[in-house]
Amino acid sequence: MIAGRYCRASINTLRVCSSAIAFRPTFLPSTRTCISRATAPTLQQTTFANRNFFATMAIETPYVTLNDGNKMPQVGFGLWKVDNATCADTVYNAIKAGYRLFDGACDYGNEVECGQGVAKAIKDGLVKREELFIVSKLWQTFHDYDQVEPITRKQLADWGVEYFDLYLIHFPVALKYVDPKVRYPPGWFNDGKSTIEQSNASLESTWKAFEELKNKGLAKSIGVSNYSGALLLDLFTYAKVKPATLQIEHHPYYVQPYLIKLAEQHDIKVTAYSSFGPQSFIECDMKIAADTPLLFDHPVIKKISEAHDKTPAQVLLRWSTQRGISVIPKSNSANRLQQNLDVTGFNLKDNEIQEISDLDKNLKFNAPTNYGIPCYVFA
Numbered sequence: 001m002i003a004g005r006y007c008r009a010s011i012n013t014l015r016v017c018s019s020a021i022a023f024r025p026t027f028l029p030s031t032r033t034c035i036s037r038a039t040a041p042t043l044q045q046t047t048f049a050n051r052n053f054f055a056t057m058a059i060e061t062p063y064v065t066l067n068d069g070n071k072m073p074q075v076g077f078g079l080w081k082v083d084n085a086t087c088a089d090t091v092y093n094a095i096k097a098g099y100r101l102f103d104g105a106c107d108y109g110n111e112v113e114c115g116q117g118v119a120k121a122i123k124d125g126l127v128k129r130e131e132l133f134i135v136s137k138l139w140q141t142f143h144d145y146d147q148v149e150p151i152t153r154k155q156l157a158d159w160g161v162e163y164f165d166l167y168l169i170h171f172p173v174a175l176k177y178v179d180p181k182v183r184y185p186p187g188w189f190n191d192g193k194s195t196i197e198q199s200n201a202s203l204e205s206t207w208k209a210f211e212e213l214k215n216k217g218l219a220k221s222i223g224v225s226n227y228s229g230a231l232l233l234d235l236f237t238y239a240k241v242k243p244a245t246l247q248i249e250h251h252p253y254y255v256q257p258y259l260i261k262l263a264e265q266h267d268i269k270v271t272a273y274s275s276f277g278p279q280s281f282i283e284c285d286m287k288i289a290a291d292t293p294l295l296f297d298h299p300v301i302k303k304i305s306e307a308h309d310k311t312p313a314q315v316l317l318r319w320s321t322q323r324g325i326s327v328i329p330k331s332n333s334a335n336r337l338q339q340n341l342d343v344t345g346f347n348l349k350d351n352e353i354q355e356i357s358d359l360d361k362n363l364k365f366n367a368p369t370n371y372g373i374p375c376y377v378f379a
């Protein structure tokens with residue numbers, strides 16, 4: 001996200017089973033299970049949570065294999081704007097529903113509560129730590145080489161975990177350090193109000209610190225977010241470890257086809273954020289989002305969703321997953337959270353994918369300037 005406090009609010013996938021699915025009993029319809037019957041245990045071996053899961057879903061969890069060999073669930077849960085008061089329960093219930101990837105960040109201000117949800121799920125036997133894929137991000141006030149490891153360790157402590165599965169540079173801009181004792185999360189403004197102050201940290205030095213996090217096992221994979229093609233090309237000149245993933249705004253109004261092509265050429269997996277386009281930013285009272293027709297109501301999306309008997313949200317997510325792009329939708333609703341996970345088991349036609357891609361307006365919502373923040377990182 002840009003800043004929580006300004007907002008109130010080939011297919012190259014390898015099918016691997018999540019633990020909940022691995023416990024799928026053999027008597028259930030087998031159309032979409034991904035476990036061999038030889039290994040499927042009886043219902044007695046399942047936990048209550050798993051039985052509840054079976055009652056409502058039988059969703060395969062596709063994984064993508066990253067360029068470092070690690071496997072990442074293709075569908076995850078986004079944690080931006082998940083309220084602190086309900087966050088632990090939301091994470092717990094999302095795990096119960098079958099989510100295994102959680103996309104967090106320092107800036108979302110809810111890492112402690114996310115960790116509480118994870119801890120309860122592990123304690124209750126819903127899942128093991130190694131079955132989860134926890135993502136977090138470095139905020140730009142911590143880009144200075146010497147600040148990267150300490151803040152990563154603080155974020156790990158907040159989550160209550162020993163490693164992140166993936167740690168990303170959140171935005172390609174370095175801001176002056178703010179001591180967590182002064183303000184945490186720090187947001188964009190050095191004084192907490194209106195002053196943007198740059199740091200001299202280069203992206204190269206920050207990436208070097210990231211490579212060391214990976215070497216030390218604090219992050220199993222490392223990646224970047226909100227990078228342009230030019231920044232990726234520059235990174236390739238100095239990186240010893242290539243980013244495993246690139247997380248970008250990606251929806252039919254902001255398709256960025258050449259950036260995706262560049263990432264693919266370098267075996268960097270793309271994760272789409274804000275898959276529903278303006279919807280997320282309406283919650284932030286962003287004018288250009290309010291002035292843009294909702295993708296959910298767009299005649300092209302509605303027509304395709306009716307043809308497949310899926311919701312517009314599912315079609316928007318499938319448009320990405322079918323092209324090998326990962327998604328991390330956020331929902332505070334139990335029903336929507338569940339439907340957002342069911343976005344890999346049906347196929348759009350090639351012409352439908354093209355029709356959706358043709359809605360491109362090169363319209364980016366998630367830029368600081370759209371929130372009135374005078375930081376020109378995307379100028």
Ligand SMILES: NC(=O)c1ccc[n+]([C@@H]2O[C@H](COP(=O)([O-])OP(=O)(O)OC[C@H]3O[C@@H](n4cnc5c(N)ncnc54)[C@H](OP(=O)(O)O)[C@@H]3O)[C@@H](O)[C@H]2O)c1
Pocket residue numbers: 001002077078079080081103104170225226247248272273274275276277279280281283311313314328329330331332333336337339340366
């Ligand atoms: N790297 C970055 O800079 C960056 C920036 C932005 C986001 N992200 C990550 O990407 C995640 C997702 O992006 P996002 O939160 O901006 O937006 P999003 O997932 O595209 O949209 C969330 C909005 O859509 C609604 N929604 C969710 N599922 C729905 C469904 N099935 N039908 C109808 N409405 C639905 C949600 O409302 P309800 O909650 O009421 O369902 C909420 O208003 C974030 O949570 C965060 O983890 C990263």
